[in-house]
Amino acid sequence: MDQYTLNLLFVGATFALYIGIAIWARAGSTSEFYAAGRGVHPVTNGMATAADWMSAASFISMAGLIAFTGYDNSSFLMGWTGGYVLLAMLLAPYLRKFGKFTVPEFIGDRFYSPTARMVAVVCLIVASVTYVIGQMTGVGVAFSRFLEVDNATGLYIGAAVVFIYAVLGGMKGVTYTQVAQYVVLITAYTIPAVFISLQLTGNPIPALGLFAEHTASGLPLLERLDQVVQELGFAEYTGAQGSTLNMVLFTLSLMIGTAGLPHVIIRFFTVPRVADARWSAGWALVFIALLYLTAPAVGAMARLNLIDTVYPNGTAEAPIAYDDRPVWMQNWEVTGLLTFNDANGDGLIQWYNAGSESFAATAAERGWAGSELSVNRDILVLANPEIANLPGWVIALVAAGGLAAALSTAAGLLLAISGAISHDLIKGQLNPNISEKGELLWARIAMAGAVVVATYLGLNPPGFAAQTVALAFGLAAASIFPALMMGIFSKRVNNKGAVWGMLAGLIVTLVYIFLHKGWFFIPGTNTFTDADPLLGPIKSTSFGAIGALINFSVAYIVSNATEEPPQEIIDLVESIRVPRGAGAAQDH
Amino acid sequence: MAETPSNNEYWAANIRLVTWSLVIWATVSFGFGIVLRPLLSGIAVGGTDLGFWFAQQGSIIVFLVLIFFYAWRMNKLDIQHGVDEE
Numbered sequence: 292m293d294q295y296t297l298n299l300l301f302v303g304a305t306f307a308l309y310i311g312i313a314i315w316a317r318a319g320s321t322s323e324f325y326a327a328g329r330g331v332h333p334v335t336n337g338m339a340t341a342a343d344w345m346s347a348a349s350f351i352s353m354a355g356l357i358a359f360t361g362y363d364n365s366s367f368l369m370g371w372t373g374g375y376v377l378l379a380m381l382l383a384p385y386l387r388k389f390g391k392f393t394v395p396e397f398i399g400d401r402f403y404s405p406t407a408r409m410v411a412v413v414c415l416i417v418a419s420v421t422y423v424i425g426q427m428t429g430v431g432v433a434f435s436r437f438l439e440v441d442n443a444t445g446l447y448i449g450a451a452v453v454f455i456y457a458v459l460g461g462m463k464g465v466t467y468t469q470v471a472q473y474v475v476l477i478t479a480y481t482i483p484a485v486f487i488s489l490q491l492t493g494n495p496i497p498a499l500g501l502f503a504e505h506t507a508s509g510l511p512l513l514e515r516l517d518q519v520v521q522e523l524g525f526a527e528y529t530g531a532q533g534s535t536l537n538m539v540l541f542t543l544s545l546m547i548g549t550a551g552l553p554h555v556i557i558r559f560f561t562v563p564r565v566a567d568a569r570w571s572a573g574w575a576l577v578f579i580a581l582l583y584l585t586a587p588a589v590g591a592m593a594r595l596n597l598i599d600t601v602y603p604n605g606t607a608e609a610p611i612a613y614d615d616r617p618v619w620m621q622n623w624e625v626t627g628l629l630t631f632n633d634a635n636g637d638g639l640i641q642w643y644n645a646g647s648e649s650f651a652a653t654a655a656e657r658g659w660a661g662s663e664l665s666v667n668r669d670i671l672v673l674a675n676p677e678i679a680n681l682p683g684w685v686i687a688l689v690a691a692g693g694l695a696a697a698l699s700t701a702a703g704l705l706l707a708i709s710g711a712i713s714h715d716l717i718k719g720q721l722n723p724n725i726s727e728k729g730e731l732l733w734a735r736i737a738m739a740g741a742v743v744v745a746t747y748l749g750l751n752p753p754g755f756a757a758q759t760v761a762l763a764f765g766l767a768a769a770s771i772f773p774a775l776m777m778g779i780f781s782k783r784v785n786n787k788g789a790v791w792g793m794l795a796g797l798i799v800t801l802v803y804i805f806l807h808k809g810w811f812f813i814p815g816t817n818t819f820t821d822a823d824p825l826l827g828p829i830k831s832t833s834f835g836a837i838g839a840l841i842n843f844s845v846a847y848i849v850s851n852a853t854e855e856p857p858q859e860i861i862d863l864v865e866s867i868r869v870p871r872g873a874g875a876a877q878d879h
Numbered sequence: 880m881a882e883t884p885s886n887n888e889y890w891a892a893n894i895r896l897v898t899w900s901l902v903i904w905a906t907v908s909f910g911f912g913i914v915l916r917p918l919l920s921g922i923a924v925g926g927t928d929l930g931f932w933f934a935q936q937g938s939i940i941v942f943l944v945l946i947f948f949y950a951w952r953m954n955k956l957d958i959q960h961g962v963d964e965e
């Protein structure tokens with residue numbers, strides 16, 4: 292059976308599984324459609340949260356970004372797991388006690404202001420749309436490879452599938468579908484990693500293999516990797532290259548963004564008890580950590596394998612000829628995400644860091660006229676099993692896993708966006724008398740609109756999948772997290788403080804991102820680049836932490852200059868701080 | 880709900896626990912993983928140093944331990960202060 296058929300078979304089988312479970316579970320209980328997770332054990336809920344949370348950014352993109360940069364991109368690992376500590380300790384149990392379903396509802400009630408609720412809706416939409424653009428990038432990469440078409444066609448097909456998947460809607464809310472998605476996703480991620488770790492180090496656990504001895508060279512794996520990348524003029528893999536300040540701010544932005552993203556917080560609203568909200572955050576992190584502890588090993592080992600593929604006799608010898616390139620390179624060339632340009636016309640694939648001044652002399656001596664291979668970082672995880680010559684079924688499994696990750700999160704975000712527009716904005720504000728049918732129509736329109744915008748911007752994305760998603764986290768960090776935290780931990784912050792704080796955090800962060808990534812992410816409209824940012828070393832992906840600081844400061848100053856919140860709001864804050872008396876979560 | 884002395888004590892204990900947990904949270908990630916990494920460069924771990932291990936493995940493991948410890952401790956505090964869910 293050829294690879295193409297095998298891919299279709301695996302992807303088809305996993306989709307049939309999700310739909311089957313959805314139908315089976317829906318027949319059992321319709322209320323699950325509205326409140327995923329109610330009455331579900333914290334372990335199960337944790338697994339479903341992990342599937343919801345881990346998207347194309349975690350699965351497809353992150354290890355590739357680590358592979359090509361090394362230590363500096365550890366921020367993704369610490370940032371996207373450290374946020375759960377904030378979530379468990381600062382938000383989840385209190386929001387569960389509050390007992391409503393959406394983030395704008397909490398903000399509207401706590402800050403006794405429909406304006407605050409509307410501002411929260413806007414923040415939610417801006418962060419979620421940015422997030423979907425990143426998912427579309429990942430979906431495009433996955434579909435273009437496994438249907439063997441160019442990247443743009445892959446993106447169009449992917450967008451159509453995401454839209455249909457999201458319209459089917461309720462599937463997303465069924466906890467057991469998400470549990471199945473998690474199992475597919477983690478199996479697909481782990482199996483190739485175990486194989487590759489065994490090949491390179493003899494250790495079956497990738498997280499340990501990363502720090503073990505590289506069998507072929509007798510050196511520790513990371514030392515060997517440092518050696519070969521530097522022989523090609525690349526920066527040392529384990530060394531710190533960028534600014535420490537930027538790395539700290541980037542990590543912090545991802546952490547507080549994690550705790551501010553509505554589609555994750557929402558899961559903790561509906562666990563049975565406050566105590567379970569705390570446990571659920573822990574279990575979610577257990578299942579997330581299984582992937583995150585493996586990812587750095589996947590990255591490092593893939594980089595080493597890639598270099599060994601191009602330089603089969605060592606970096607000092609000639610690289611392979613283009614005509615002898617392995618099949619996987621030919622497959623990825625079809626997508627346009629891997630390209631070869633024979634700059635010196637010798638028919639060999641020279642791949643090195645052409646930007647390195649210290650390496651320029653060596654390159655000239657060897658007759659190299661520029662690096663000839665360009666590899667999109669988002670293809671690395673999907674190409675990884677092919678690079679390592681793993682069996683066809685493993686490759687097909689990874690394709691299925693990548694699609695599960697991308698589709699489940701993209702569909703969830705589209706539901707969040709359409710819900711915010713039809714329910715919070717139109718029914719809650721503009722037209723309270725709208726019929727249920729009208730509300731549903733608006734939900735569909737909003738969803739279609741978001742898909743079109745995300746697809747258009749996904750064609751020329753502001754960055755690799757995980758980088759675009761990182762921008763979404765920055766926006767959530769600057770707008771939603773501070774409002775939620777102050778709503779719980781301060782009795783003094785009032786309606787005006789919260790509104791001005793959110794607006795200041797969101798606008799300043801959005802402007803900083805647009806200045807670097809182009810206005811509304813339209814390419815070419817940017818004034819600065821992340822290589823040379825406006826404020827010292829602070830890149831646009833790291834600005835969320837500063838936006839959050841601005842949000843906190845503005846809210847504090849404005850609140851102290853204006854009247855205190857009324858007594859019933861102070862009582863509300865008192866009541867969400869203690870678990871006793873928590874009823875079931877309520878719709879309104 | 881009126882503010883009671885027990886609620887105040889409960890809240891103070893919670894804030895203490897959260898503060899200490901977040902100190903550890905920041906030390907392993909921003910500290911050992913990033914800012915303090917040069918200080919740990921003498922401690923070799925499998926071809927690199929301890930700071931690199933904390934950045935790519937250690938901090939995640941510590942985060943996990945922290946959340947479970949917090950959940951266990953808080954659920955006990957709820958009962959001690961009589962504010963747990965019946």
